[in-house]
Amino acid sequence: MSKGLTPILFEHVPWMDEAACQGHDTSIFFPTRGADTAPAKAICATCTVRKECLGFALHNQIRSGIWGGMSERERRVERRRLRLSLGLPYNYPLRRVDIGGKTA
Ligand code: SF4
Secondary structure, rough: OOOOHHOOOOOOOOHHOOOOOOEEHHHHOOOOOOOOOOOHHHHOOOOOHHHHHHHHOOOHHOOOEEEEEHHHHHHHHHHHHHHHHOOOOOOOOOHHHHHHOOOO
């Protein structure tokens, strides 16, 4: 069983070394449909790189799992909110600078 997010990614970025999910079972962060997301979110709430993690997921349009303390549904809402606040069209790909420039 994989531990933390790093083993499932094709790209390693420095903030991942600080991830609070390191050492935790990856399945917590990829719950099956309808499963409880609270255990993953509780770990994310203690994470010092939560903002970077969320920015990474938003920028890369990651469609599954809990990233930065948000589920995919919550990230979809957040992407929509960011696009609206920036005056970008719906479905316009968010760039790192749109999110805050600290995603990688
Ligand atoms: S915010 Fe959550 S998923 Fe992201 S690195 Fe931190 S603990 Fe892991």
